[in-house]
Amino acid sequence: MPDIKPLPPSVINKIAAGEVIERPASVVKELLENSVDAGATRIDVSVTKGGSELIRISDNGCGIAADQLQLAVASHATSKIREADELFSVQTLGFRGEALASIAEVSHLVLRSRTAADDAGSELEVVGGRAGQTVPCACPRGTTVEVRNLFFNTPVRRKFLRSTQTEMGHVSEAFARVALAHPQIHFTLTHNEKRLHELPPVENWRTRIESLFGPDMAAGLIPVAGDDPLIRLSGFVADPNLSRGNNRMQYLFLNGRHIRDRSLQHALSEAYRGLLLTGRYPIAFLRLEMPPEEVDVNVHPAKLEVRFQDGGRIYSELLGTLRKKFLSTDLTARVRSTAGTTGDESAEAHDASGAAQHRRELVDWAKGQLPDPSANQENDASPAGLPLRYDPPDFKPFDRPAPASADRESRRPMSSSAKPGDAHPAPAPRMAPNALQVHDRYLIAEDESGVVVIDQHALHERVIYEQLRERILNGHVETQRLLVPETVSLAPAEAAAALDARELLAQLGIEVEPFGGDTLLVSTYPAMLANINPAELLRQVVEQLLSGGKQPDRRDLLDELLHMISCKAAVKAGDRLSAEEITSLLQHRDLCQDAHHCPHGRPTALVFTREELDRRFKRI
Numbered sequence: 001m002p003d004i005k006p007l008p009p010s011v012i013n014k015i016a017a018g019e020v021i022e023r024p025a026s027v028v029k030e031l032l033e034n035s036v037d038a039g040a041t042r043i044d045v046s047v048t049k050g051g052s053e054l055i056r057i058s059d060n061g062c063g064i065a066a067d068q069l070q071l072a073v074a075s076h077a078t079s080k081i082r083e084a085d086e087l088f089s090v091q092t093l094g095f096r097g098e099a100l101a102s103i104a105e106v107s108h109l110v111l112r113s114r115t116a117a118d119d120a121g122s123e124l125e126v127v128g129g130r131a132g133q134t135v136p137c138a139c140p141r142g143t144t145v146e147v148r149n150l151f152f153n154t155p156v157r158r159k160f161l162r163s164t165q166t167e168m169g170h171v172s173e174a175f176a177r178v179a180l181a182h183p184q185i186h187f188t189l190t191h192n193e194k195r196l197h198e199l200p201p202v203e204n205w206r207t208r209i210e211s212l213f214g215p216d217m218a219a220g221l222i223p224v225a226g227d228d229p230l231i232r233l234s235g236f237v238a239d240p241n242l243s244r245g246n247n248r249m250q251y252l253f254l255n256g257r258h259i260r261d262r263s264l265q266h267a268l269s270e271a272y273r274g275l276l277l278t279g280r281y282p283i284a285f286l287r288l289e290m291p292p293e294e295v296d297v298n299v300h301p302a303k304l305e306v307r308f309q310d311g312g313r314i315y316s317e318l319l320g321t322l323r324k325k326f327l328s329t330d331l332t333a334r335v336r337s338t339a340g341t342t343g344d345e346s347a348e349a350h351d352a353s354g355a356a357q358h359r360r361e362l363v364d365w366a367k368g369q370l371p372d373p374s375a376n377q378e379n380d381a382s383p384a385g386l387p388l389r390y391d392p393p394d395f396k397p398f399d400r401p402a403p404a405s406a407d408r409e410s411r412r413p414m415s416s417s418a419k420p421g422d423a424h425p426a427p428a429p430r431m432a433p434n435a436l437q438v439h440d441r442y443l444i445a446e447d448e449s450g451v452v453v454i455d456q457h458a459l460h461e462r463v464i465y466e467q468l469r470e471r472i473l474n475g476h477v478e479t480q481r482l483l484v485p486e487t488v489s490l491a492p493a494e495a496a497a498a499l500d501a502r503e504l505l506a507q508l509g510i511e512v513e514p515f516g517g518d519t520l521l522v523s524t525y526p527a528m529l530a531n532i533n534p535a536e537l538l539r540q541v542v543e544q545l546l547s548g549g550k551q552p553d554r555r556d557l558l559d560e561l562l563h564m565i566s567c568k569a570a571v572k573a574g575d576r577l578s579a580e581e582i583t584s585l586l587q588h589r590d591l592c593q594d595a596h597h598c599p600h601g602r603p604t605a606l607v608f609t610r611e612e613l614d615r616r617f618k619r620i
């Protein structure tokens, strides 16, 4: 064994840098936090090539005095705490004194700064951890940090950088988190000379959320506020029909710091239990303010996770507040105000019926949570009681079995004649010349061997899957060009993933283009999915892309997307089919390569052979 020797400082610093600085977005996060800590009211972020070439952040904060510049880039030097005790009461975002040193270690860094007290500014350049001389320079009050050629001296890290779009997606996300946490600060984000975000200071948090995520998101936000004086909870959760396939849109801020916290994510899911399908996640923008000594923020190198003194109390506060909110008049008012739109026959009728479904689930759920159901019934019956009608006219009162209703959120291309809103009592069997639909979910048909019971959703899913796959393999998915391309605003990481997968999407017949910021333009969609809204389709596909995790094989991914699309496009259990639809579905069954299994592997049909029936009826 060779002798044990201390590592040279440059190696130590590179190791430390690796912990804090993982990719350009980490630089953006650290520098933004420094600017916030410096009391800036305006912060401009400018990035070239996803941040791998240049990241420049300028602020109008307190600045750094000339004789402090060298210290600012030295490791473990900070102006934010002095004593170990203060670690447990930090009010600033930074306190480790590591970020600038780490960044400077793995890049070409230029720091320019001027305090209000000084007439001239000063400048310091650091290349791969080697600091030059501090020299005077002209600059406005505040600080500008330029970071070029990130990881130029750590080729392994550089090699791991993903495409410009992906890195930029992460940068936008880091930017969004800080911008959300500090609505009172004016932020801008520019990429390759193009302005992506211009966020003037706002009083109202919803306005900031809207600037970042678009008006649809803002319109679906439900304000929430807790009542624990020690743990002040406020913010918004989103209408259940704005759910996502992952928890990336759950923004939690603790004392102005963005955090991820499993137990709070769990509380959110609990609060939405019964309102969302399995695998769907609520959207939330929540702020928690509590005394700093109640949390330890020094448990994660990038301070992304924290440890609460009393985690249970915060969990209950969040869950309790949301539950109460969902039961409150405010939510029922939402139910009522939107219910009026379900009756119209406009182009959005399908959308509206989907929304109506969700609202019903909300109300049903809320009813289930009320302490005394009989008291509730009284209210329900009395005309002067609750202003809410629990049974809107389009309510199917009896035939919505809970698990099946779970996958009924999308459009139903085959069943144009049967609106989900059709009111009818227990389902009567439906006759087609060659089959019978029972319970709005199974088809009973006869074939040469015996009686076949078919799961309408599973079979239709299989049919669509095979047709689409066939066309993709032959390279000609017929596409439908939209008269007016549709804009879809996504979360930064989602937009990046969609653009990364552009080619794959084109194979599926979905053409997307960047449209500034995190908005994409969808210009075509697969013609055979004419009844699915293209924007919705893209969202679903992107979720699938992101939930893949590790880089899946291209073919697998395509197959996954095919599964997803067919499942969305297929008729659902609970959909009434017309006689023609039943016939058409059965004809397609004969053409299927594997008519026996849905793409997920569930059987599409059960066969009771004549022999078996004979045996059971003791004929033989």
Ligand code: ADP
Pocket: 030, 034, 035, 038, 059, 061, 062, 063, 064, 071, 072, 073, 077, 078, 079, 080, 093, 094, 095, 096, 097, 098, 099, 100, 101, 142, 143
């Ligand atoms: P930390 O933020 O943990 O203190 P950093 O390495 O990020 O460590 O920064 C080191 C020090 O440099 C800070 O404590 C602060 O005094 C100073 N500093 C860094 N960025 C700025 C800025 N934008 N404006 C004013 N001072 C800054």
Ligand code: MG
Pocket: 030, 033, 034, 093, 094, 095, 097, 099, 100
């Ligand atoms: Mg810092």
